[in-house]
Amino acid sequence: MVSAVPGRSPSAAVSHGQRLPPLAEPGPELTAEQIERYRRQITLDQIGTLGQRRLRAARVLLIGAGGLGSPALSYLAGAGIGTIGIIDDDDVDVSNLHRQVIHGTEDVGTPKVASAARAAHRLNPEVAVEAHHQRLSPEGAVDLVGRYDVVVDGSDNFATRYMVADASEITGVPMVWAAVLRGQGQASVFWPGRGAHYRDLFPEPPAPGDAPSCAEAGVLGSLPGLLGTIMAAQVIQLVTGTGDPLVGRLLLWDEATSSSRTLRLELEPDRAPATRVQVPAAADPACRSGGPGPEETLDASALRELLARSAGITLIDVREDWEVAAGTIEGAVHVPVGEILEHGADALPDGTLGTETVLYCQAGSRSARALERLRGSWHGRKGRLRHLEGGYSAWSPQGR
Missing domain, CATH: 3.40.50.720 (NAD(P)-binding Rossmann-like Domain)
Structure with a gap:
């Protein structure tokens, strides 16, 4: 109970x-055409014409x-x-x-x-x-x-x-x-x-x-x-x-x-x-309790602007092999999220730690988890660690 x-x-x-x-209260009487259209369910005792009139209303x-x-x-x-x-x-x-x-x-x-x-x-x-x-x-x-x-x-x-x-x-x-x-x-x-x-x-x-x-x-x-x-x-x-x-x-x-x-x-x-x-x-997608804050997040347009004006950005694709095969952001380094969660900054290519780095996945949740795992490694260093909001789906309509 x-x-x-x-x-x-x-x-x-x-x-x-x-x-x-x-x-619903029953609607108007059914026409001959409506009876023919809904005949199979009108035949059911629990529906009948009265039930069909309720559905129509x-x-x-x-x-x-x-x-x-x-x-x-x-x-x-x-x-x-x-x-x-x-x-x-x-x-x-x-x-x-x-x-x-x-x-x-x-x-x-x-x-x-x-x-x-x-x-x-x-x-x-x-x-x-x-x-x-x-x-x-x-x-x-x-x-x-x-x-x-x-x-x-x-x-x-x-x-x-x-x-x-x-x-x-x-x-x-x-x-x-x-x-x-x-x-x-x-x-x-x-x-x-x-x-x-x-x-x-x-x-x-x-x-x-x-x-x-x-x-x-x-x-x-x-x-x-x-x-x-x-x-x-x-x-x-x-x-x-x-x-x-x-x-x-x-x-x-x-x-x-x-x-x-x-x-x-x-x-x-x-x-x-x-x-x-x-x-x-x-x-609320705007409230990321425990996850990346606004200063750790880029949308697709902001990332494009950043890449256009700076050559020192490290892009890390944290998706799986088959996802990368379907399309990736040019110049990105592939490091699956599982390796980052297990090994932290040791999973990243040499020279990445402390640089301007942007993580991305397909829709944003895996890159957010990767950022949380790596955040402490960037503490006190010059470069910033961020992730792409909406992931590759937001970057490329064909990637959705």
Whole structure:
């Protein structure tokens, strides 16, 4: 059982198998064409025409049109969700295509929200798509989430996840959430007032570098495909008031062993409900607690300027051999991060210690760890040790 928080109604505890109310009131009667389109799911007793009318009336907000958002969007559009909002500020990159399957090669370089809208309309012209080509902000999160019946968090960073969680708790809009890393996936549903919420499970984000991005850690496209499909199934259950969605439970999937388990979640008794959207310092890309500070960080444009005016810069590529083979910054010396973490400054080429040195990896987290390992060796010396923010992905669009 989920333990109720003092001051909250005991009815907030949700038991496994308890029927939840549908999120959407039924829309207009279905036309003959709609009945034909959705016949296979209308045939299901738990859906029927009433459930299909609820789906047609529902408004769903999708955070991110990437690896999790792609399958979620496909199945929600196919199921006949009436209105789908999509927020994403990124453009399609060729490295996205192995897992973000709503986008194609012809979409590379275009906004993901535009490509996603085209994909939804190709599948189901009836779906109304509201495209928000922007990054979710603390100032706008509550207003945006509050316009929808349910929010699907397919984001890939902790700052956004905490913003969505707070906006969900403030507005009362249920949040369908999933995350993947390497071969592991997690999914849950956080419905304010009905069991544990995101901050009960994750009070604080991990320290910088502890949870690498997909660019750093790698991921098979099938894993976010599976989790994104589960997210779509959760939305359908919530909208129609059917099944047993993951409210108060956490689903864990291990791709390597093809095994899953479900854990019961509990409310954190001492946690006060969110009253405003807050981004924890460790989740904010601008806050690097324990990692490189601003004086130890260069962006791609600053590095280009530095290389143009000075010939005495040592560039060190800390990626793996196969990454370097796909492209590197001209003149860089290759020293894998594992060697630096194990041997420190002894892993560097002779004459490097104390020079103007810039480390880089694919996206920035490995070079940040390498800098932390080497920082003490530069103390009191003339040269500076810095790393490239965003890594090779920020330096070369083809390297993403």
